[in-house]
Amino acid sequence: MLNVDNVTARYGEAQVLQGVSLDVDTGEVVTLVGRNGAGKTTLLRCLMGLHRSMTGDIRFDERSIATLSPHKRCRLGLGYVPDDRGIYASLSVEENLTLPPVVGPDAWPLEKVYETFPVLAERRRQAGTHLSGGEQQMLAMARVLRMGARILLADEPTEGLAPLLVQRIGEIIRTVKEHGVTVLLIEQNVHFASTVADRHYLIAQGRVVESLDNAEVRQREHELLEYLGI
Amino acid sequence: MSGLLQQLFNGLVSGSFYALLALGLSVIFGMLGVVNFAHGAFYMLGAFGAFVALDSVGLSWWLALLVVPILLGVLGMVLERAFVHRLMHLFPLYNFLLTFGIALILQDLLRMKYGVTSQPYARPSMLDGAVNLGLFTYPKYQVFVFVFSIALSALVWLVLTRTRVGMIVRASTERAELTQSLGVDVRRWVTPVFGFGIALAGLAGVLAAPMRAVNSSMGADLIIVIFAVVVIGGLGSVLGSVAAGYIVGMLTELGNFYIPSLSQILVFVLMALVLLLRPAGLFGREEGAHA
Ligand SMILES: Nc1ncnc2c1ncn2[C@@H]1O[C@H](COP(=O)(O)OP(=O)(O)OP(=O)(O)O)[C@@H](O)[C@H]1O
Numbered sequence A: 001m002l003n004v005d006n007v008t009a010r011y012g013e014a015q016v017l018q019g020v021s022l023d024v025d026t027g028e029v030v031t032l033v034g035r036n037g038a039g040k041t042t043l044l045r046c047l048m049g050l051h052r053s054m055t056g057d058i059r060f061d062e063r064s065i066a067t068l069s070p071h072k073r074c075r076l077g078l079g080y081v082p083d084d085r086g087i088y089a090s091l092s093v094e095e096n097l098t099l100p101p102v103v104g105p106d107a108w109p110l111e112k113v114y115e116t117f118p119v120l121a122e123r124r125r126q127a128g129t130h131l132s133g134g135e136q137q138m139l140a141m142a143r144v145l146r147m148g149a150r151i152l153l154a155d156e157p158t159e160g161l162a163p164l165l166v167q168r169i170g171e172i173i174r175t176v177k178e179h180g181v182t183v184l185l186i187e188q189n190v191h192f193a194s195t196v197a198d199r200h201y202l203i204a205q206g207r208v209v210e211s212l213d214n215a216e217v218r219q220r221e222h223e224l225l226e227y228l229g230i
Numbered sequence B: 001m002s003g004l005l006q007q008l009f010n011g012l013v014s015g016s017f018y019a020l021l022a023l024g025l026s027v028i029f030g031m032l033g034v035v036n037f038a039h040g041a042f043y044m045l046g047a048f049g050a051f052v053a054l055d056s057v058g059l060s061w062w063l064a065l066l067v068v069p070i071l072l073g074v075l076g077m078v079l080e081r082a083f084v085h086r087l088m089h090l091f092p093l094y095n096f097l098l099t100f101g102i103a104l105i106l107q108d109l110l111r112m113k114y115g116v117t118s119q120p121y122a123r124p125s126m127l128d129g130a131v132n133l134g135l136f137t138y139p140k141y142q143v144f145v146f147v148f149s150i151a152l153s154a155l156v157w158l159v160l161t162r163t164r165v166g167m168i169v170r171a172s173t174e175r176a177e178l179t180q181s182l183g184v185d186v187r188r189w190v191t192p193v194f195g196f197g198i199a200l201a202g203l204a205g206v207l208a209a210p211m212r213a214v215n216s217s218m219g220a221d222l223i224i225v226i227f228a229v230v231v232i233g234g235l236g237s238v239l240g241s242v243a244a245g246y247i248v249g250m251l252t253e254l255g256n257f258y259i260p261s262l263s264q265i266l267v268f269v270l271m272a273l274v275l276l277l278r279p280a281g282l283f284g285r286e287e288g289a290h291a
């Protein structure tokens, strides 16, 4: 479904992606694991068309999207959750949900979103940033479901959340998957990653250095944690 | 007592112009990140537009109130497409050079044609005369200006807070790039928003024609105060710009009445105080602009 081919990116002189290639198939949940500064966020921004100095190719459903502007990629079905969650202070919770256009046939109606996330219904009139960190993360994911995206690109959704909320995010990701949405997830917590995902890519210094399955991740958990510096 | 009230009412009338101008400046800044130093020039063009339309084709003031802002809005959109959008990725100095340059060009073109003397513009007959406001009588035209600008500001506020277009403008103002990646073509909205801000400035100019001196420097005289108003209200805050417009209008008129020698600097004293105590402005929010 998503094919990333030899993608490079720079910030000024510093080359932070050195030719990343990876594939995500329809219905899969795939994580990107890597230390701080490995280039994971930059890669996701490249996928969304937010990084200017990108080279290489990105295909979505066999079609190259590498030169499309971000709003067109979104409309093809890429649902983005940035690392700061991307919740607007000047929009209510409900407006945060309904800002993106509906982009796919499986878009969730608002009622279904509110049934699944009752806390968002309770607070629909409040400013988006009045929600707690975990609730904002929920809102960001719910927004992707509401628009009917076909792939969720989420940048460290569990970062800074208490264990109970991390579990809740895990449940949401499983729900997303059950609804047929493909997921590409950035995740530092390898144990958590192995409970929600099918496969993992290990990224270091702007390259994919390994591709792992869940069994390998569990087996090598300590080694990986040490490697990630956690 | 009625003297004080009358001064306050004078303030609301001059504040009406500040509010309309600051509103447009603020929306433009929010959406484009551009400080439009040509805003006063479009206010002047609005007044001249009404004058020329009456003088050449006999267009009534009421029609000018409709037609002139639309034409200036279109001119604004053309300028945005031709020049202003190029500022987005440039050093802010270019923003100043371009928009201030446009202001000077427009101003001098009109000075070449009309000199520096003011052009006469009569009040529309329907708004001639005075109304009794209870404690004092007041020119009907001035009352109209106040009511009209309050109603228009309220309408803009409703559109911003209650409609989908308004939601897109708020979202793009707060975080343009994120909004783009959520499927909204922000660039498509930038041009009309710029045109809309310019149209508001033009409309303020048409409103000003029958009660202010119509000359080529009328915009330049006003623009500095408008910037102070926007800063006081909170850069990018629409509600703040309007409220600050009326507050500054009243402050200036009271100053004129009680301490004429200081009246010119009162606005800037207020601005300094606001910057000291609430750097984001009276209605500003630290994390970003809003409605
Ligand atoms: N705006 C920027 N300007 C310059 N360098 C940057 C910028 N953003 C990121 N970098 C650098 O690019 C490299 C990759 O950053 P990136 O944010 O993609 O890493 P990451 O894997 O997401 O890290 P983290 O786990 O901390 O989120 C880092 O070395 C970082 O310092």
Ligand SMILES: [Mg+2]
Pocket (backbone or CB within 6 Å): A040, A041, A042, A083, A155
């Ligand atoms: Mg990151």
